Amino acid sequence: MIKKIVFLxxxxxxxxxxxxxxxxxxxxDDFRVHQEATNPYAGILTYSDIQGSPYLFPDYLEADIYxxxxxxxxxxxxxxxxxxxxxxxxxxxxxxLAPRENIKKIILDGRTFLYLKNKKxxxxxxxxxxxxxxxxxxxxxxxxxxxxxxxxxxYQDPKPARFESQKDIFYLKKKDQPLFLIRNKKTLPDYLQDxxxxxxxxxxxxHISVSREKDLIKVVKYYNSLSR
Numbered sequence: 272m273i274k275k276i277v278f279l280x281x282x283x284x285x286x287x288x289x290x291x292x293x294x295x296x297x298x299x300d301d302f303r304v305h306q307e308a309t310n311p312y313a314g315i316l317t318y319s320d321i322q323g324s325p326y327l328f329p330d331y332l333e334a335d336i337y338x339x340x341x342x343x344x345x346x347x348x349x350x351x352x353x354x355x356x357x358x359x360x361x362x363x364x365x366x367x368l369a370p371r372e373n374i375k376k377i378i379l380d381g382r383t384f385l386y387l388k389n390k391k392x393x394x395x396x397x398x399x400x401x402x403x404x405x406x407x408x409x410x411x412x413x414x415x416x417x418x419x420x421x422x423x424x425x426y427q428d429p430k431p432a433r434f435e436s437q438k439d440i441f442y443l444k445k446k447d448q449p450l451f452l453i454r455n456k457k458t459l460p461d462y463l464q465d466x467x468x469x470x471x472x473x474x475x476x477x478h479i480s481v482s483r484e485k486d487l488i489k490v491v492k493y494y495n496s497l498s499r
Contacts, residue, residue: 299346299359323434325353332380339375352415405495412440
């Protein structure tokens with residue numbers, strides 16, 4: 272059974288975030304706890320009775336958090352894929368980075384994560400890893416599946432609750448346009464239609480597979496070179 276403990280939403284005031292110099296970096300300890308969350312989704316999940324891990328990295332790693340107002344925080348963070356939240360700790364208490372809409376980007380162990388709206392005109396968003404930047408961005412959504420415990424059946428032992436890793440899902444994004452899901456090889460030139468002929472030729476020549484991250488990076492890097 273997944274146990275929940277209350278997390279506190281963190282709101283930022285202009286006075287709290289103001290700094291005289293851009294080079295100054297604040298510690299995560301400087302976040303100000305504003306109020307206790309009350310919405311039903313709120314919660315940090317603990318997973319002691321569940322096999323597997325919901326985290327992208329097993330440990331808290333050094334991160335730089337860049338806010339949209341120009342403030343920069345530094346501290347140790349880990350990414351909970353199941354709750355789709357970035358966690359940090361202060362005095363052995365776990366918190367989420369919030370509100371996520373105020374975050375411009377997070378550099379976590381050298382990898383860049385963005386919080387983006389899932390659909391146009393939607394308030395719901397998620398964290399995505401930025402794999403290639405430029406006129407067109409390539410993004411990955413990391414996923415984990417929670418499997419409920421299964422009771423014993425004839426010729427089958429009981430199975431405990433567990434987290435199972437899922438394949439990454441890849442998206443393209445241009446400027447303020449919504450995320451575009453890469454479903455198959457055909458969708459690449461469909462989305463990159465201003466360079467459609469060149470992209471089709473590049474895909475065929477380089478035997479591109481949309482299931483391989485490194486291949487998608489090649490395509491987007493090539494497209495961005497044509498779009499300069």
